Amino acid sequence: MTNEDLILWLNQQNVWVIDAVKTFYSKGEFSNDDINRFAEECLNEAYGTKKTIELGNINLLHKNDRECFAIESIENIEGVNALASGKKLSFEPDGITVIYGENGVGKSGYIRIIKQLADAKYKEELKQNVYKNSRKNNQSCDVCVRVDGIESELKCDLNIAGEHSVFRDIDIFDTQISNAYICNENEASYEPWIFAMFREIAHAATMVKNELERQIHELDSFELHVPPEYADTSFGKMIQSIVAETVIDNRLFAWCECDEETLSQKEKEANIDATNNRIGSLSNEIYQLKSIQSYFLKFEKYYSEENIKNIQAAKAEWQKCAQEQLAAQIVFRDEASELEKDSISNSAWKALWRDAYQYYETLLKSKGIVRYTEEKGVCPLCGQELINPNVVQRMKRLDEYLNGKVSQRVNKSKTEYFDLLKQFPDVWSYEQLSVMLDACDVGVEKDNILCLSEQLIIHSNRISKDEVDSIDLSGINISLVIDEIGNLIQTKLEAKKRAEEHLQDDAIKCLVNEINELKAKKYASGLLERIQKRVDYLNNVEVYGRAIKYTATNKLTSKIRMLGDELITDDYIRRFNEELLHLTNGNIKAKLIQGKAVKGRVQYKIVLEGLVDTKSNPSDILSEGERRVVSLAAFFAEASGRTVSCPLIFDDPISSLDQKYETLVIKRLVEAAENRQVIVFTHRLSMVVGIEDECPPTIKIRGVDLLSNPSIKGVPSESANISGKITKKLNNLKNETLSRARKMDEFSDEYKSTVHYICQQIRIFVEKSIEDTLLNGIVIRYRKSIQTLNKMSWLSQINPNDCSFVEHMMTKYSYYDHAMADETPLQEFTLDEIERDIDSIVTWLDEIKKRQGSK
Incomplete structure (x- = not known):
C-alpha cells in the first residue's frame, strides 16, 4: 500500500477519524479537548452535519518521530529497595556495559528502575527498603541521557511510569518478557509510527465513546409514568408506546x-x-x-376437652403425691431429733442432703464405697465410716424422706402439671x-x-x-x-x-x-409538554447511538492487520528466523506466526514446527535453556527492526544456557553493540569474561561491579573483571575515593562504608593483578581457553617475595568480606596505612612489568 492509497482510504472514514489523524500527526498525542472535539464531530455527523477535513499530502508511512539516544548514567537514587543513595552508575553510550554482581547486591533494583522509566509492559513494583522502618518517601533518580548527540539530565519521579517519553523506546529483556514470548501472544514492542498512530486512535475511540455515553447519561430522559388504573386505556397505551418516531397530535390531548x-x-x-x-x-x-x-x-x-382433662389429671396426681409426702413428713417428725424437726422446713438443709445423695451417686458409688444408708457405709458429708446402727437407721430416714420415691414422685408430678399449664399461648x-x-x-x-x-x-x-x-x-x-x-x-x-x-x-x-x-x-x-420532550429525548438517544457506532474500531483493526502484513509481519518473521538460526545453529525448529489484531494491535506467537499435536505450547516441550534462547531470538528480531538507535537492556540473558548457547548469545550481544548501546546485568563472571574476549577493538566496553554490605546495596565500582591497567585503577582509588574519605567524619556511617568499599576494591584489584600481571594473562577465571603464546616463560621468574606479598595483601584486605571467628580481633585500617598499601601494590606491579619486559 502506498501513502496515497492510505490517505485516500482515511479520507473516506468518519470525520473524527480524519481529524484524529491530523491531530496525532502534528502533536503525537490527544488531549481532553481533542477527545471532546472528536465526540462533537461524531454527534454532528450523526445529526447530518458533516464538516470537511482534508489530510493533504502528509507522509504517514515514513514519518519517524523517534530520536537516537543512549543512557549515560543513573544517579541520586532515592527510596528504591536498599540501593545506595548518592551513587552514580555509569554506562558506555557507544558500546557495551557489563554490570556484574553476585545475588542480592542490587542488580534487580536497577533493572526495575529502568523498566519503570520505560513503562515496560512487565514492569515491577518499586519497593522501599523493607529492612528499615523508613517512612514512605517519594522514589526518584536522575538520569543523564544523550539524545541525538546532545547531553541532558532528566529528573525522574519513579512513581510515574514512563514519565519521560524518550525512555519508552528502550528494549528490555528479562525473565518475564522471556516467558511471555514463549507462553503468550504478544504485540511487537517496536512498530513503525503509523501503527502507533492507529493504536492511539483506537484508544481514543474508546474515550470518545465514553464521552458520548456520559453525555447521554446527563440528558433528562423525561420518563413518563402511567398510573396502573389507566394502563389499559387508549391514552395509557399510547403513552407507554411512545418512540422516537411518534408524532404528537395536540388535539388528542385537549381537555x-x-x-x-x-x-x-x-x-x-x-x-x-x-x-x-x-x-x-x-x-x-x-x-x-x-x-x-x-x-x-x-x-x-x-381449652379442648382432652387437654383440660390432662391438666386436671396432672394436678390430681401432684396433689396425691403431696399428701403422701406429708404423711412421710409426719412419720419422720415422730422419729427425728429435735434439730432435724427444726430443719425440716429449712431449704438449705434439704439442699445439703440432696447434694450429698448426688455426690454419692455420681462419684463415690463408682469408686466402690458402701452406701451411707447401709452398715459400714461412709458419710458423704464427713467421710467417716458409719458403724453405729442408730446412725445408719437415721441416715435411712433422712434419705427416704428427702431422696426417696415419694419425694421424686412429688417433683415429677409437679413438673408435669406446670409444663402443661405453661403451654398457655401469649395473650x-x-x-x-x-x-x-x-x-x-x-x-x-x-x-x-x-x-x-x-x-x-x-x-x-x-x-x-x-x-x-x-x-x-x-x-x-x-x-x-x-x-x-x-x-x-x-x-x-x-x-x-x-x-x-x-x-x-x-x-x-x-x-x-x-x-x-x-x-x-x-x-x-397535563403531560403534553413532557411527552414532546420524551420524544425529543428518544430522538437524541438514536442520534447518539449512531454517533457511538462511528467509534467502532473494526475498520481500523482490519487496516492495521493489512498494514502489519506488509510493513511488520513479513520482515519480523524473516528476522526471527535469521536470529533463531544464528543463536541455535538450526537445532531448534520454531516459527513466528501472526495472531489476531485487537484494537489496532497486531499479536504474534511462537509455535514449534513438526509437532503432531499442534495445540501444544512451546513451554511444555522446550527445556528451560531452549525457551530462553528462542525468546532471545524473538527479542532480537524485534529490536533489530528499529530504524533509530536506543538502548538494549539485558538482565542475565544467559541464565539456564549451556556453554554452546552461551557463546552464541554473547557473540550476538557484541554484534548488537556495533549499532546500539548494550547494557548487560549478570551474576556470571563467565559472561563478563566472554564479552571481553568477544569484543573487537572497535567496540568500547565498560565493566562495572556492584558491591554491597548488610545495609547498602548496588554500590557501583569500576570492574576488576574487565582487563585494564590495574595501576591506573589503584591510583584512581587513592586520588578520588581515599581523598574523599579524608574529608568525612571518621565516626560516621558514611566513613565506615567508604573504608569498607576501599578495602574491597584493593582485594579485588590484587586478585585481578594475579591473573593479568603475575600470571601474565595465561589463565583468566571463567575464560574457557588458556592463552600461552609467548607468555609461559615469564612464570619461571615468579619468586617467593611475589607470593608472600600477594598472600599478605589478600589476607589483610579479605577481612571485611570473609566470616571471622568471634575471637578474631577487630581490625581498623587508617587511611594513611591504606594509602601506603596502595602505593606498595603499584610499586610491585611496576617492578613486575619491568621484569617482564627485560626477560
Whole structure:
C-alpha cells in the first residue's frame, strides 16, 4: 500500500477519524479537548452535519518521530529497595556495559528502575527498603541521557511510569518478557509510527465513546409514568408506546369544560367511588377479623376437652403425691431429733442432703464405697465410716424422706402439671383487641369476645405467677367465640361480593371504562409538554447511538492487520528466523506466526514446527535453556527492526544456557553493540569474561561491579573483571575515593562504608593483578581457553617475595568480606596505612612489568 492509497482510504472514514489523524500527526498525542472535539464531530455527523477535513499530502508511512539516544548514567537514587543513595552508575553510550554482581547486591533494583522509566509492559513494583522502618518517601533518580548527540539530565519521579517519553523506546529483556514470548501472544514492542498512530486512535475511540455515553447519561430522559388504573386505556397505551418516531397530535390531548362535565355526570351515574370505598372498608374489616379469629384459634387446642382433662389429671396426681409426702413428713417428725424437726422446713438443709445423695451417686458409688444408708457405709458429708446402727437407721430416714420415691414422685408430678399449664399461648391486651374490634364494625358480638379475652388474660397472669391453686380452666368455650367471628367474616364477605358484582354489571363496566378513558385523557392533557420532550429525548438517544457506532474500531483493526502484513509481519518473521538460526545453529525448529489484531494491535506467537499435536505450547516441550534462547531470538528480531538507535537492556540473558548457547548469545550481544548501546546485568563472571574476549577493538566496553554490605546495596565500582591497567585503577582509588574519605567524619556511617568499599576494591584489584600481571594473562577465571603464546616463560621468574606479598595483601584486605571467628580481633585500617598499601601494590606491579619486559 502506498501513502496515497492510505490517505485516500482515511479520507473516506468518519470525520473524527480524519481529524484524529491530523491531530496525532502534528502533536503525537490527544488531549481532553481533542477527545471532546472528536465526540462533537461524531454527534454532528450523526445529526447530518458533516464538516470537511482534508489530510493533504502528509507522509504517514515514513514519518519517524523517534530520536537516537543512549543512557549515560543513573544517579541520586532515592527510596528504591536498599540501593545506595548518592551513587552514580555509569554506562558506555557507544558500546557495551557489563554490570556484574553476585545475588542480592542490587542488580534487580536497577533493572526495575529502568523498566519503570520505560513503562515496560512487565514492569515491577518499586519497593522501599523493607529492612528499615523508613517512612514512605517519594522514589526518584536522575538520569543523564544523550539524545541525538546532545547531553541532558532528566529528573525522574519513579512513581510515574514512563514519565519521560524518550525512555519508552528502550528494549528490555528479562525473565518475564522471556516467558511471555514463549507462553503468550504478544504485540511487537517496536512498530513503525503509523501503527502507533492507529493504536492511539483506537484508544481514543474508546474515550470518545465514553464521552458520548456520559453525555447521554446527563440528558433528562423525561420518563413518563402511567398510573396502573389507566394502563389499559387508549391514552395509557399510547403513552407507554411512545418512540422516537411518534408524532404528537395536540388535539388528542385537549381537555375542556365539557369533558369535565361529562366525567362528573358519568361518575354520579356509576356511583363507583362510594362502591370502591365500601369494598376497601369491607376488605380491611375481613382482614382484621381473620387476624382475631387466628388469635383465638391458638387457644382452641389448649381449652379442648382432652387437654383440660390432662391438666386436671396432672394436678390430681401432684396433689396425691403431696399428701403422701406429708404423711412421710409426719412419720419422720415422730422419729427425728429435735434439730432435724427444726430443719425440716429449712431449704438449705434439704439442699445439703440432696447434694450429698448426688455426690454419692455420681462419684463415690463408682469408686466402690458402701452406701451411707447401709452398715459400714461412709458419710458423704464427713467421710467417716458409719458403724453405729442408730446412725445408719437415721441416715435411712433422712434419705427416704428427702431422696426417696415419694419425694421424686412429688417433683415429677409437679413438673408435669406446670409444663402443661405453661403451654398457655401469649395473650393480647384488652385495649389492643378492643381497638381492632371497633375497626371491624362489630355489634353485640364484641362483648362476648372481650369477656372471653378478659378470662384468658386472668389465666395467663396466674400461670405466669405460679398461682396454680386458684386456676379453674373449665367453663371456657373458645369454639363459640370462634364461630361467632366466622359468622361475622362470612357476612362481610357476602357484602363485599355484592358490591363487586355491582361493578361487574355490563352497563356499569361500560360506564367505568368510559370514566377511566376520560380520567386518562385528563391525566395525559397535563403531560403534553413532557411527552414532546420524551420524544425529543428518544430522538437524541438514536442520534447518539449512531454517533457511538462511528467509534467502532473494526475498520481500523482490519487496516492495521493489512498494514502489519506488509510493513511488520513479513520482515519480523524473516528476522526471527535469521536470529533463531544464528543463536541455535538450526537445532531448534520454531516459527513466528501472526495472531489476531485487537484494537489496532497486531499479536504474534511462537509455535514449534513438526509437532503432531499442534495445540501444544512451546513451554511444555522446550527445556528451560531452549525457551530462553528462542525468546532471545524473538527479542532480537524485534529490536533489530528499529530504524533509530536506543538502548538494549539485558538482565542475565544467559541464565539456564549451556556453554554452546552461551557463546552464541554473547557473540550476538557484541554484534548488537556495533549499532546500539548494550547494557548487560549478570551474576556470571563467565559472561563478563566472554564479552571481553568477544569484543573487537572497535567496540568500547565498560565493566562495572556492584558491591554491597548488610545495609547498602548496588554500590557501583569500576570492574576488576574487565582487563585494564590495574595501576591506573589503584591510583584512581587513592586520588578520588581515599581523598574523599579524608574529608568525612571518621565516626560516621558514611566513613565506615567508604573504608569498607576501599578495602574491597584493593582485594579485588590484587586478585585481578594475579591473573593479568603475575600470571601474565595465561589463565583468566571463567575464560574457557588458556592463552600461552609467548607468555609461559615469564612464570619461571615468579619468586617467593611475589607470593608472600600477594598472600599478605589478600589476607589483610579479605577481612571485611570473609566470616571471622568471634575471637578474631577487630581490625581498623587508617587511611594513611591504606594509602601506603596502595602505593606498595603499584610499586610491585611496576617492578613486575619491568621484569617482564627485560626477560
